[in-house]
Amino acid sequence: MEFKQSLARRILIAFVLMTTLVGGTFAVGIIEVVHLIEEQLISRDLNNELNRVLTQNIAKGRAPSLDSDTRFYSSDGPAPYFIPEDLGQLQPGFHEVFEDENSYHALVRELGGRRYVMLQDQSEFEAREQVLYRVVMVGFGLSVVLALLLGWVLARKVIEPVVRLARQVRHRDQLLGMAPPLAPDYAADEVGQLAQAFDDTLGRLHEVLNRERLFTSDVSHELRTPLMVLASSCELLADNPNLDPRGRAQVQRIARATEEMRDLVQTFLMLARSQHDEARLAPRASLRSVADDLANQWRDPIESKGLCFEYQPGDPQEQRYNASFLRSVLGNLLRNALHYTDSGSIRLVLGEGGFVVEDSGVGIPEEDREAMFRPFVRGAARRGDGLGLGLSLVQRICDNQGWTVSLSAVEPTGCRFQVELKRHPDVAP
Structure with a gap:
């Protein structure tokens, strides 16, 4: 035991x-x-x-x-x-x-x-x-x-360095590159050895995180140039009077995909840099404006699949959010709903402090719901060649902005994603 x-x-x-x-x-x-x-x-x-x-x-x-x-x-x-x-x-x-x-x-x-x-x-x-x-x-x-009394006092004295070390390790500033080492604050005993082990582990973690940030930042930055070429080419093609309706529709489709990719690249770039000062300088928009734009963008693909798209704009607050992050979260949830729904409907409902995306798709078993927000995790009803990163990106953005996302079931089948845009007190605006 x-x-x-x-x-x-x-x-x-x-x-x-x-x-x-x-x-x-x-x-x-x-x-x-x-x-x-x-x-x-x-x-x-x-x-x-x-x-x-x-x-x-x-x-x-x-x-x-x-x-x-x-x-x-x-x-x-x-x-x-x-x-x-x-x-x-x-x-x-x-x-x-x-x-x-x-x-x-x-x-x-x-x-x-x-x-x-x-x-x-x-x-x-x-x-x-x-x-x-x-x-x-x-x-x-x-x-x-x-x-009993002496043991209580001695236990507190003995545990005090361990508690202090745990508090330092848990502190979010300890993950910053400029965070001071922990070992110099402790004697050369078992607690000091533990602090040195934390320093070594955190140092390796810093290296891994820095490599990941640099890679994501470099890739995102380098993708901007070809995306700008695609966007300008679509504009030139759209202005061609000799383009037939079918070709014009394809050009518009490429333009929309390019815009989505540009938003996604901007999202990855901001997440990689993870600087709140830079995030505050990013374009901002209200929930209603982003939802209206994405509802118009996804209505045709949803209805062309034979599904009913229900959009309830409601009366959300006029608070403004990071536009790239909000578009990525809402767009990924709509894309996920379309991907896993064959019949029925998809609903987008705006509330006072968030929104809900609900579908009548295949659903996700209760025991698998928590794991769905992890990277490279896909549901049992896998479709296409996706990598299982959409919901992981949603969770990452919500954690970065202090939002919350939850997943529940819809009867008889389907999923309900609810996103609350209330900011956590520990997250800078």
């Missing part, structure tokens, strides 16, 4: 258990030693007292001379000294006998076929012994309580 307690609690539990084990061992040892010494000392005293009575009193025909706490009994003695029935069952040796509330120590010996019993009242001694036992148990309890 996996032990899922926190590290501080594990230290506290270990400290208390160790104290309990050691303190309990000492407490039991003290009690046992006191009991053993008591038995040896009292047995020796009773044995000496019995020898004295037998040699100095009984052997000379005298009555036993005893103090008030001691009794003498003999198996052939007169009535006052005859062994009582309850003591007659005792075997030779040392015994503890209880009579009402009194405690006695008894020594039984057999000599020449006769049995002798020496009985001594030890009630006062037993009372003191019980006080000693109580002191030992109270001391044991106090040691456990003290161990």
